Amino acid sequence: EGRMTSTQVKAAVKSAVMEDDKKRAVMVFGLGEGPADDHLEVKVEDMLRVSCLAGKPTVNDCYRVGTVKEGAERPAKVILSSCEAAATFLRNGKALRQTTRFKKVYIAPDRSREEREQRKTLVSQMKEKIRSDPLQYHFIRNGVVCSREKEQAPSNLSASSARTQVSSNSGTVPRNQTSTPQVLHSKPR
Numbered sequence: 001e002g003r004m005t006s007t008q009v010k011a012a013v014k015s016a017v018m019e020d021d022k023k024r025a026v027m028v029f030g031l032g033e034g035p036a037d038d039h040l041e042v043k044v045e046d047m048l049r050v051s052c053l054a055g056k057p058t059v060n061d062c063y064r065v066g067t068v069k070e071g072a073e074r075p076a077k078v079i080l081s082s083c084e085a086a087a088t089f090l091r092n093g094k095a096l097r098q099t100t101r102f103k104k105v106y107i108a109p110d111r112s113r114e115e116r117e118q119r120k121t122l123v124s125q126m127k128e129k130i131r132s133d134p135l136q137y138h139f140i141r142n143g144v145v146c147s148r149e150k151e152q153a154p155s156n157l158s159a160s161s162a163r164t165q166v167s168s169n170s171g172t173v174p175r176n177q178t179s180t181p182q183v184l185h186s187k188p189r
Contacts, residue, residue, distance in 0.1 A: 023083040025110035026090060028076040033064065040064065044078050050099055051092040057085030077110065
């Protein structure tokens with residue numbers, strides 16, 4: 001009664017392997033695509049070199065996803081050597097936007113269709129919040145839309161001099177004690 005059949009074991013192993021593969025994969029958007037996209041792996045290796053300076057992860061596979069359409073760039077699916085490597089690449093992806101070569105590249109986790117639909121709903125909720133309350137900073141964290149007060153520069157300083165003052169202030173920036181995040185749940189409780 002408590003024993004699994006060989007079919008159930010095979011299905012469980014296949015599911016676990018697919019889940020691990022999904023955690024090792026990231027999607028890369030905005031990576032230029034030419035008529036002969038022979039250099040995709042080189043571009044991905046360059047991105048990894050820029051974003052993961054210490055211990056560049058190994059790329060197991062990378063390929064374009066979707067159908068070829070005139071004037072549209074297909075995203076690239078990159079499968080890395082480990083889940084930790086994928087998490088590091090996602091976490092350090094902001095470093096790419098500070099380079100001229102990868103300024104328009106966006107990295108996201110590989111999501112299922114249901115996860116993409118959920119994310120699309122959250123993004124539309126966040127955009128609505130941005131339109132209705134532009135004085136707040138809105139973001140998505142752990143599947144919910146959150147809001148907090150934007151940190152304002154002192155009114156007697158220009159924005160650039162305020163940044164200079166903050167960066168020279170021993171690395172600590174005083175936070176407004178009243179800026180606790182508001183959470184908007186996307187699902188009924």
